[in-house]
Amino acid sequence: MSERFDCDNCKESLYGRKYIQAEDNPYCIPCYDSLFANTCDECKELIGHDSRELFYEDRHYHEHCFRCFRCDRSLADEPFTSQDDALLCNDCYCNEFSSKCVACDKTVMPGTRKLEYAGSTWHEGCFICNSCQQPIGSKSFIPDKDDHYCVPCYENKFAPRCTRCKQALAKGGVTYRDEPWHKECFVCTSCKVQLAGQHFTSRDDSPYCLKCFGNLYAKKCEACNKPITGFGGGKYISFEERQWHQPCFTCSRCSVSLVGAGFFPEQDEILCRNCNSNL
Numbered sequence: 001m002s003e004r005f006d007c008d009n010c011k012e013s014l015y016g017r018k019y020i021q022a023e024d025n026p027y028c029i030p031c032y033d034s035l036f037a038n039t040c041d042e043c044k045e046l047i048g049h050d051s052r053e054l055f056y057e058d059r060h061y062h063e064h065c066f067r068c069f070r071c072d073r074s075l076a077d078e079p080f081t082s083q084d085d086a087l088l089c090n091d092c093y094c095n096e097f098s099s100k101c102v103a104c105d106k107t108v109m110p111g112t113r114k115l116e117y118a119g120s121t122w123h124e125g126c127f128i129c130n131s132c133q134q135p136i137g138s139k140s141f142i143p144d145k146d147d148h149y150c151v152p153c154y155e156n157k158f159a160p161r162c163t164r165c166k167q168a169l170a171k172g173g174v175t176y177r178d179e180p181w182h183k184e185c186f187v188c189t190s191c192k193v194q195l196a197g198q199h200f201t202s203r204d205d206s207p208y209c210l211k212c213f214g215n216l217y218a219k220k221c222e223a224c225n226k227p228i229t230g231f232g233g234g235k236y237i238s239f240e241e242r243q244w245h246q247p248c249f250t251c252s253r254c255s256v257s258l259v260g261a262g263f264f265p266e267q268d269e270i271l272c273r274n275c276n277s278n279l
Contacts, residue, residue: 007031020049040065057082068092081110101126118143129153176207188212201229223248240265251275 005014008025020032027035029049037046038053042065047053052063054076066075069086081093088096094107099116101108103126108114113124115136128135130144131153142154149157155168162169163176164185174186174196183196190212201213208216214227221228222242237249237259249258252269264276 009035042066052076056087070096103127117148131157177205190216219243221245221248223250239270 005026006012007014007019007028009027009031012028014026014028018029019026020029021027022032022036033046033048037048038060039045040047040062041059042061045062047060047062054061054063054066056066063076064074067073067087068075068080068089070088070092073089075087075089079090080087081090082088083093083097090109094109098110099108099114099121100106101114101123102120103122106123108121108123115122115124115127124137125135127137127148129141129150130147131149134150136148136150140151141148142151143149144154144158159168160173160180161167162173162182162185163179164181167182169180169182172183174181174183176186184194186195186207187193188195188200188209189206190208193209195207195209198209200207200209202208203213203217210229214229218227218229220226220243221236222244224245226245228236228243228245235246237244237246246259247257249270250256251258251263251272252266253271253275256272258270258272262273264271264273266276
């Protein structure tokens with residue numbers, strides 16, 4: 001008597017029948033499908049042992065059920081994505097959810113490099129300088145109405161130019177006589193020290209620091225021989241083409257201050273009333 005060879009579930013003989021070994025036990029085909037086959041998430045039917053099964057995010061599908069929700073294209077061998085649990089092919093997803101490049105009017109595909117600015121989207125290669133036509137990429141740019149410029153082109157096209165060096169003045173700088181200057185270019189005509197942020201004056205439209213202006217052009221105090229500039233609120237006394245700093249305007253004999261008092265010129269000297277009386 002031959003040994004029995006039965007389905008582990010229904011106990012029917014498997015002699016002369018197809019069977020599948022699972023968990024070390026033999027099963028007839030109907031029992032195997034009912035016990036181990038997954039249910040298709042789309043049609044809700046069992047995925048038989050002889051069907052190609054596709055698996056995505058804990059969901060199982062017959063190959064013919066794994067299709068785009070919009071166009072019904074098979075996704076078995078196609079790239080796809082999921083939107084609110086609906087499967088979409090790349091074309092349908094892009095048409096419905098992806099942005100379009102404002103330059104070429106083509107879809108910006110998911111995963112491609114793009115640039116977004118002011119609510120608009122560009123392919124990375126489509127976002128170019130309006131002047132040199134080169135891609136701007138991740139570099140700095142300057143918008144001008146509906147155009148975009150790389151920084152060098154914008155400076156060459158629009159930025160004011162320094163009165164001294166004639167190079168573009170991108171930011172900051174100094175305005176003198178309604179003309180733009182780089183801070184480092186706005187210097188004293190004589191000693192070349194930078195004048196930005198400090199007091200200065202001019203002669204014949206040329207700027208000078210106070211020290212150089214005083215040394216070159218200011219009249220000298222009759223007493224100390226230092227320049228009389230009048231800058232910073234300094235007061236001075238003038239008499240017969242001679243000038244004195246106010247603190248220097250003193251009697252040549254006794255050194256008493258003559259500011260606001262009567263005085264007497266005596267050749268190159270100036271005398272107070274008392275010293276003049278003693279002559």
